[in-house]
Amino acid sequence: MSEPGEGGVHGVLFDFAGTLFDDTGVLTAPRLVAKAGDRGVTLDEQVAATLIRRTLAYVDAPERSAAKEGCDLSPDAHRRIWTGLIADAGPFEPPLVEALYDCLTDNDAWLPYPDTLPVLEALSAAGVRTGVLSNIGWDIRPIFKRTGVLDQLNAVVLSCEVGLAKPDPAIFGVACERLSLSAGRVLFVGDDPVKDGAAARAGLPVYLLPSERDVRVSRGLTAILRLAGAENGRDAAAQ
Template sequence: MQIKGVLFDFSGTLFRIEPVRSWLRAVLAERGVTVGEADFERYVSELEAAGALPGGPSPRHVPARLAAAYATRDESAELHREAYTGLARQVELPDPGLYDALYERHRTPAAWRPYPDAAEVLGALHDSGTRIGVVSNIGWDLRPVFRAHGLDHLIEAYVLSYEHGVQKPDSRLFHTACTFLGLDPAEVVMVGDDRHADGGAAALGCDVRFVQHLPVEERPGGLRTLGLVQGVA
């Protein structure tokens, strides 16, 4: 198969969210809230268990009152905020303004790091004439993250679940992305880290390739190994 287009997932594939510890520390500093080390460590542990950081650890338990919003969280900006601020509010933090501040922090470019080989692989694909799209289950506009990290000029199309009211693995999202690129799905590879969500592209006839969902430091060359571009491995 000649690859004419590649679709990439965002979180865990091209970029990785910061750890809960630095997420919380940044927001506490921003709001001028001081806590003792023991309390800080407790907040980190409880926020991790709650799954309060989008793109971070999954919730160990989703309360019944949040179950519906969490299940459909990526279908709208409102549901996404409701789900994640609701999960965070299970943790008793010292300032009630912290819940919204934490949510806002995760939407900033500073909270995200590209994987070490992301720029290289995207650049090589772009230079070879391969069309590139991003398909993400997300509740906010990630385009500023790509711009801030100097990668936006390499992306031809963004298909974000909250803008279309459907989330992966729904094949409609992948079909929309292929249409935006002007390509038949059989000419397109979908790259992601979630075999359930990203694997939905296979129903259209896309080839699907996976990377491991790992911290940035532990996956320096995962994208390079996928055989997307000759000479990049």
């Protein structure tokens, strides 16, 4: 039986969006209809779907990358930058802008991949220190609490709380300190070769997931149990 930490890994840090929780199904027509209604705006789902496509095409365009710089460094910066981009995508009136932003930051809209919770539970059962490090503009702890695994995380490091964001190597150092482990003992798991891959510059071994993802399909996270010497935790978590 392997012990946690064999092979040099004593802890695992995970990215959030696109790694543990799906980021492709947050902005949906039914949700926008509901959020817009809360803001006094009446939409049908067909119109809502059109508005979503228009917004995503604009904000995800490569030429908008520079405009997003610094958006994850504080909650105020995130709201200001993202509502500005959303408004320009229309242009949309303020109530619709706020409804679209509400959708993006709705913790209830974020769903785990099928293997997310079993892997986090298995790591915890095996005694592997585990954390989340995310570039994000709001508190995502309620998502982990809702899904029952917040207490199994030894650290949650959010860019909007520490004023640092990936790929800055310093934020990886902060996360390792909160795990009480040296960088070389912490495996970083993510899906962005630039932002998550920068963990290597901070001395962490890195495991990158494929960019293609679907909330209905396992993310491939079970491989982490072997890398962390925690395969025995899968059986313990199931008991």
